[in-house]
Amino acid sequence: MYYFHRPALLKKLLFQKSLLKKPVTTLTGAFSLKVGISATLLILATTANSAGTQVAPFTYGSWQTSHAEELDLPNLRGQGLSFAEQYENKLLGEWSLRNINSRAKMEHDPWIYETIKEMTWRLNAQARQQAPLGLVIIDNPSINAFAAPGGVIGLNTGTILAAGSMDEIASVVAHEVAHISQHHYESGADERKKALLMQIGGMLAAIAASAVDGDAAAAVMMGSQTATMNSSMAFSRSNERDADRVGMQIMNQAGYDPRAMPRFFATMNQKSQLNQTANQFLPSFVRSHPLSNERLSESQSRAQRYDALPLSKQQRHQALFDLLYWRTQSTGEHVSKTALTTAAKNSVGAKLALMYWYGEQQRFGEANELYTELSALPATQRKILEPLLSITQSQILTEQNKWQQAAELLESQQRLYPERRDLRLYLAEALTNSNQPAKAQALLKPLTEQQPSDRYAWQSLQLANEKIAKTTDSPQLAKIATINALRYRSHDQLWSGRYERALTSLTQAKQLTEQMQKTAQASSARPLLANINAEIKAVKTAKDFKP
Numbered sequence: 001m002y003y004f005h006r007p008a009l010l011k012k013l014l015f016q017k018s019l020l021k022k023p024v025t026t027l028t029g030a031f032s033l034k035v036g037i038s039a040t041l042l043i044l045a046t047t048a049n050s051a052g053t054q055v056a057p058f059t060y061g062s063w064q065t066s067h068a069e070e071l072d073l074p075n076l077r078g079q080g081l082s083f084a085e086q087y088e089n090k091l092l093g094e095w096s097l098r099n100i101n102s103r104a105k106m107e108h109d110p111w112i113y114e115t116i117k118e119m120t121w122r123l124n125a126q127a128r129q130q131a132p133l134g135l136v137i138i139d140n141p142s143i144n145a146f147a148a149p150g151g152v153i154g155l156n157t158g159t160i161l162a163a164g165s166m167d168e169i170a171s172v173v174a175h176e177v178a179h180i181s182q183h184h185y186e187s188g189a190d191e192r193k194k195a196l197l198m199q200i201g202g203m204l205a206a207i208a209a210s211a212v213d214g215d216a217a218a219a220v221m222m223g224s225q226t227a228t229m230n231s232s233m234a235f236s237r238s239n240e241r242d243a244d245r246v247g248m249q250i251m252n253q254a255g256y257d258p259r260a261m262p263r264f265f266a267t268m269n270q271k272s273q274l275n276q277t278a279n280q281f282l283p284s285f286v287r288s289h290p291l292s293n294e295r296l297s298e299s300q301s302r303a304q305r306y307d308a309l310p311l312s313k314q315q316r317h318q319a320l321f322d323l324l325y326w327r328t329q330s331t332g333e334h335v336s337k338t339a340l341t342t343a344a345k346n347s348v349g350a351k352l353a354l355m356y357w358y359g360e361q362q363r364f365g366e367a368n369e370l371y372t373e374l375s376a377l378p379a380t381q382r383k384i385l386e387p388l389l390s391i392t393q394s395q396i397l398t399e400q401n402k403w404q405q406a407a408e409l410l411e412s413q414q415r416l417y418p419e420r421r422d423l424r425l426y427l428a429e430a431l432t433n434s435n436q437p438a439k440a441q442a443l444l445k446p447l448t449e450q451q452p453s454d455r456y457a458w459q460s461l462q463l464a465n466e467k468i469a470k471t472t473d474s475p476q477l478a479k480i481a482t483i484n485a486l487r488y489r490s491h492d493q494l495w496s497g498r499y500e501r502a503l504t505s506l507t508q509a510k511q512l513t514e515q516m517q518k519t520a521q522a523s524s525a526r527p528l529l530a531n532i533n534a535e536i537k538a539v540k541t542a543k544d545f546k547p
Helices: 083-103 110-125 157-162 165-182 190-212 214-254 260-277 293-303 311-331 337-343 348-360 364-375 379-385 388-399 403-416 421-433 437-450 455-471 475-495 497-515 522-544
Strands: 136-137 145-148 152-156
Touching: 083 136, 083 145, 083 348, 083 522, 110 136, 110 152, 110 165, 110 214, 110 421, 110 475, 110 522, 136 348, 136 497, 145 165, 145 379, 152 157, 152 165, 152 403, 157 165, 157 311, 165 260, 165 311, 190 403, 190 437, 214 293, 214 475, 260 293, 311 348, 311 379, 337 348, 348 364, 348 379, 348 388, 364 388, 379 388, 388 403, 421 455, 437 455, 455 475, 475 497, 475 522, 497 522
Parallel strands: 136 152
Antiparallel strands: 145 152
């Protein structure tokens, strides 16, 4: 992997802000990982570029290239993973995901997540039959992306802000998908498997250290690198080149411009050189890593074999990037009102972000003026903005406690895009707060079935059931809703690595269920108790897992 990060504390969720305003537990003192040896991934800090490009209309989802070449993947015959190895990788991926969730400051905005997830799943589908295990977007300004066995893919917001296009972001994700699809972390000798554990260990150690002190993260990694660099470099060089090559093929088949990969390499290379000139911290692993002039030259030569994207597709990509860039700037509070106002003269994405900023500042009159202006655009231009325009307006309405109006606005979009996770989450929040929690629950349950690690959906389900318990006239339904709220809270706690709290929530749920068995509600209690026992077993298994 050629990027790294230094995350801090977990960011609040956009909806029900009081829920995640509580700080995530951070580590004090030294952080010890039981993975044998704690080693490093790569740190490469960068400054964010501005991106205020005027955009053109596009149609959501019209990404598929019409002349995709056949993906030229190496023959892995004889190197396939057994069922036991696949299961082990799944456990390792889940362990990594829980640890990252517990120690990194996350960007939870559902629209940003949906946009990056759609890209990631599309790229992944070109090379793998299995969907990724999970996606994490870390709210950190440095350039970084990483992958772990089982299909965990991570991306820093700094990567979005340093990129100049969706294609450049896609080049980062495609590189990580290539690592996973080529089994770079699983196949090979025991030394390589050991290197994998050291790499994950170093990543998690740095996340924990940077939450307390950025310099501590540097010290953690520098101390562990010396012992592992010599044994891992040959492996790293070979696989980085392989991931570059396969990543370009994946991009081409998914409808992105492979020539964006060397462009982003050049940005990273320039930043690396500036850091060295300024004597800023740069691990020795960076200086000897394959991100070299040779690798940059190879990627530029390889990229020339691909044709440029049609102008219409470039415009669609740039339109989406304009929205993504400024949404990331505004939700992460990385931009001022002055910068937004200036950029809004030429960027629709910046104008929409300025509307969001006004809403956050309780300046609803100015926010509504921008909404009226954007809503009056011709249909082809307005289509660029949806569903983000409606989402942003719904957030402004909820700031004014106009939950029913927000729900009506979001329902119209959800009917157009029923598959979108972000619309389900925003709509569920509005329904719960407008006394329609049962409808909210119906929207949310499919999300947790599709992605069991979806903490936002579990928290939303908890809130919906707490609302049911408080508002229903049925004592039986109130008790069941209370039990379910505890269960859903335990799932959120499990995926954030808070195992003891998850067990406490489930123990409380079990006690309430056992009380139900002694009443006329016994028939309802039996299936609930079976589910709770299975969930307790799952938490204990996760808690006891050691790579």
